[in-house]
Amino acid sequence: MEIWKTLGEKAEAVKQRRIAELFEKDNRPAGFSASLDEMMLDFSKTNIDDETLSLLLSLARESGVAARRDAMFAGEKINETEGRAVLHTALRRREGVVMVDGVDVMPGVHRTLERMEAFADAVRSGAFTGQGGRITDVVNIGIGGSDLGPAMAVQALASYADGPRCHFVSNVDGAHIMQAMRGLDLSTTLVIVASKTFTTIETMTNAETARAMMAEAVDDPVAQFVALSSAVEKTGAFGIPAERVFGFEDWVGGRYSMWGPIGLSIMIAVGPENFRAVLRGAEAMDRHFCSAPFAENLPVLLALVGLWHNQFCGYPTRAVLPYDQQLARLPAYLQQLEMESNGKRVAMDGSDLTVPSGPVVWGEPGTNGQHAFYQLIHQGPSVVPCEFLVAAEGNELGRSRHHLLLVANCLAQSKALMQGRSLTVAREMMTRAGLSGEELERQARHRVFPGNRPSTTLVYPKLTPEMLGRIVALYEHRVFVEGVILGINSFDQWGVELGKELAKSLEPVLAGDKSDEGLDGSTRHLLAYLRAR
Numbered sequence: 001m002e003i004w005k006t007l008g009e010k011a012e013a014v015k016q017r018r019i020a021e022l023f024e025k026d027n028r029p030a031g032f033s034a035s036l037d038e039m040m041l042d043f044s045k046t047n048i049d050d051e052t053l054s055l056l057l058s059l060a061r062e063s064g065v066a067a068r069r070d071a072m073f074a075g076e077k078i079n080e081t082e083g084r085a086v087l088h089t090a091l092r093r094r095e096g097v098v099m100v101d102g103v104d105v106m107p108g109v110h111r112t113l114e115r116m117e118a119f120a121d122a123v124r125s126g127a128f129t130g131q132g133g134r135i136t137d138v139v140n141i142g143i144g145g146s147d148l149g150p151a152m153a154v155q156a157l158a159s160y161a162d163g164p165r166c167h168f169v170s171n172v173d174g175a176h177i178m179q180a181m182r183g184l185d186l187s188t189t190l191v192i193v194a195s196k197t198f199t200t201i202e203t204m205t206n207a208e209t210a211r212a213m214m215a216e217a218v219d220d221p222v223a224q225f226v227a228l229s230s231a232v233e234k235t236g237a238f239g240i241p242a243e244r245v246f247g248f249e250d251w252v253g254g255r256y257s258m259w260g261p262i263g264l265s266i267m268i269a270v271g272p273e274n275f276r277a278v279l280r281g282a283e284a285m286d287r288h289f290c291s292a293p294f295a296e297n298l299p300v301l302l303a304l305v306g307l308w309h310n311q312f313c314g315y316p317t318r319a320v321l322p323y324d325q326q327l328a329r330l331p332a333y334l335q336q337l338e339m340e341s342n343g344k345r346v347a348m349d350g351s352d353l354t355v356p357s358g359p360v361v362w363g364e365p366g367t368n369g370q371h372a373f374y375q376l377i378h379q380g381p382s383v384v385p386c387e388f389l390v391a392a393e394g395n396e397l398g399r400s401r402h403h404l405l406l407v408a409n410c411l412a413q414s415k416a417l418m419q420g421r422s423l424t425v426a427r428e429m430m431t432r433a434g435l436s437g438e439e440l441e442r443q444a445r446h447r448v449f450p451g452n453r454p455s456t457t458l459v460y461p462k463l464t465p466e467m468l469g470r471i472v473a474l475y476e477h478r479v480f481v482e483g484v485i486l487g488i489n490s491f492d493q494w495g496v497e498l499g500k501e502l503a504k505s506l507e508p509v510l511a512g513d514k515s516d517e518g519l520d521g522s523t524r525h526l527l528a529y530l531r532a533r
């Protein structure tokens with residue numbers, strides 16, 4: 001497409017231009033920000049100018065984003081490599097009809113949500129008890145999309161939690177389950193086995209360990225087990241009766257699944273009403289995504305900024321920096337959402353991609369990151385586009401000094417990244433510090449910040465359940481738009497298979513039941529070391 005070439009040339013041409021200069025034009029922030037109600041995305045601190053923005057918007061239009069989006073919402077099988085519809089949006093839809101293979105899926109969605117609510121209410125009210133009494137703790141066993149969404153959301157909504165305590169076990173490392181279960185009264189603990197396929201080795205191994213631990217603590221070991229899965233026949237084989245199985249269809253991808261049964265732990269923690277508010281928030285973002293013109297469309301704009309930085313400017317990573325402690329797991333959640341979705345090398349038409357398919361996503365909450373890796377962001381040789389998130393009001397100690405300092409730090413960082421500190425200013429500082437001559441020059445150079453480093457800032461009034469829904473749906477649709485523009489399928493994940501298969505074949509070698517013959521030299525060397533000990 002010609003426009004790719006034009007954008008590449010544009011990126012090259014503006015490489016040396018200072019972002020700060022763009023503010024000399026009147027009212028840049030208004031032209032380079034967009035809102036949905038009181039949520040606002042500011043991307044004015046990027047090197048995108050009017051011409052670039054208009055080219056990027058044309059790129060989105062020419063790539064068929066609107067048609068693909070409509071196909072997704074309509075239940076068409078856009079996940080072509082797996083022959084599946086992509087309908088996580090149906091899980092948060094309150095009304096309407098969504099047809100898959102000639103059947104309206106919405107009645108099933110509503111029924112499952114109601115069953116989840118009845119169960120969550122029963123757990124929270126004490127109508128459903130453990131063998132030792134009212135449920136005090138919930139352990140969610142799952143991995144990837146069956147862990148990251150609920151773990152992130154339960155932490156994000158900690159200020160709204162009034163149900164049993166929720167714990168999350170994902171790693172097959174025995175330390176994870178032992179540390180989570182140790183100290184719990186298992187007779188009042190509910191175990192949720194969350195696995196779309198109900199075959200994932202980490203989850204099933206942890207579930208079996210939990211069942212064995214339960215067997216030592218109570219008479220009926222599976223009476224306090226619940227399953228969340230689309231493989232309902234397998235849950236029965238594990239011993240969990242149908243009334244405690246919450247199923248979902250194959251049109252819900254693992255990393256897009258927190259809106260349905262996989263969100264049960266969220267619902268138990270914060271209550272069905274707050275869970276519904278999360279869904280409402282996501283649905284509001286869905287409506288915005290479907291109806292707002294691209295120039296005002298938050299997911300489209302966020303995607304275009306992302307493409308500009310990674311594909312056109314060539315910045316290989318992106319930092320997500322929530323100035324919101326409760327969003328501490330958001331970077332990890334987004335790592336799966338973005339990198340499992342778009343970490344691809346082959347386009348839908350079978351051709352090799354000629355551009356990178358997306359950045360490495362990483363991050364930590366501010367202000368902690370400032371005291372760890374921001375040094376590299378400010379003075380390291382590579383440019384790291386930063387995505388800041390911050391609320392006008394905190395959930396705890398709302399408008400106290402804590403929050404003022406948090407916000408001040410967030411704004412200070414994006415400002416510092418953009419403006420930097422020149423050699424002249426650094427020299428003045430050194431002169432004031434009493435240095436002169438060669439020593440002044442030497443010291444001043446270390447105090448220069450190149451600046452001109454791009455960032456976006458997403459601001460919102462407060463991290464409420466509804467706002468969380470909006471934020472997560474915003475990122476989901478951003479990934480979708482990027483995927484469509486790149487021409488890839490964002491909804492499969494074949495890249496995780498090979499490692500799984502090899503792990504399966506190495507287990508018997510480690511256990512001494514199979515020879516290491518035929519393995520590569522390095523793996524044999526490591527096996528020899530590990531087996532000897």
Ligand code: F6P
Nearest residue numbers: 144145146195196197200254496
């Ligand atoms: O890592 C691959 C993956 O399939 C993810 O996409 C998924 O979220 C995770 O494993 C867990 O899968 P399941 O829910 O089937 O246990």
